[in-house]
Amino acid sequence: MTPDTQDIHDWQIKWNKLRREQLRAFQACLKSTEELLQQLSDPKDRLEAQMLLQFELHKRRSSYPNSVLDAMTQALKVLGTVGGGAERVPSWFIPPYEVVLGKFIAQGGFGAVYYGKWFDTDVVVKILKPQTPVKSTGKNPSPPTSNSGTSEEDTMALFRREADHWFMLNHQNVVHLYGACHVGTPFFVCEPAKSISLNSHVESLARARPGYNFEERGADPSDIMRCLLLAGIGLKYLHERGIVHCDLKGNNFMVGTDGKTIKLGDFGMSVLKRSGKGRHTAHANVGAVPWKAPEYLKGEDPTVMSDVYGFGMCILELFSGKFPWAGTLEVAVKFHVTKRKILPPRPKKLTNFQWSLIEHMCCYEANKRISLDAVVDMLHTFRFWK
Incomplete structure (x- = not known):
């Protein structure tokens, strides 16, 4: 067993141990006041116990004797x-x-992300670790590293806002959230969808x-157009509800269990913009630099127009078969985008119409970019891609 797979194995053991401890803590809550307070001296433990007790009293009441x-x-x-x-139990x-x-x-x-079971339902479980791991770029997951850019309180506030908004979403092109847990080790529980890059998906369709x-x-091209259209419809749904994804790239689109439906996912640290709430300044770890809009790379809060830029880079990715700025160091990409104000080199495969759309979606000035509504309308028009 390699060190990386050992880390994952250890995490699964810790998760199972946590579940057993949760059950024991719940049972302890039914004993004497002195023992209860002794076992739950930590405020986080008390919050967790309160939440679990409320949940059982409200949702599982019929399962217990008086x-x-x-x-x-x-x-x-x-x-x-x-x-x-006591804090109110969230609906999710x-x-x-x-x-x-x-x-x-x-x-x-x-x-970390796992397959799992919620009662008899197949699910995907996304666990928020106390220390945020660096995204893996190889075959094995990278070990966790410390996260000093965002306080624990800020992270948890963002997690709750994320769950509040995601739980209200209901669209065939957006991954559905079944629920979440914000106490103990926080996690999301969502529908199973195949995490595969759009490039790999359209290749499998062609083959x-x-x-x-x-x-x-x-x-x-017809497969590419269809995937982009479905992805654009899902993104439009988010924008209509005040949600900026801010992490668009080809491998953040999922394929439904039917093998056809494209679903927008990876809401782990997306920026929520609803009635002026949900702003955060976690720009220290921008990530996915080749897809990011210049304003975001400069540290500004992303907007729906930042997503339009990112979606334009996804179109470039799909039609070229390569990442934007492929083979270019991230520091150079930032310089080209924010200082030189240029786009990646035009791939030879792109038609004039396709390149023109990308140019209009990826203008340096956000207010000059074409709207997502217009992009979706164009994707609806098959002749645009001929």
């Missing part, structure tokens, strides 16, 4: 006198002991088509 319900109610009152009033709350982790998938921008020679012709 004597146990009385003990749970009393324990909740005791905890409230020590740490203040899922306790840790309801989720069983399965096979490790990958490390994302904010934690599966009888008589189509991928080596000579590359990906089928």
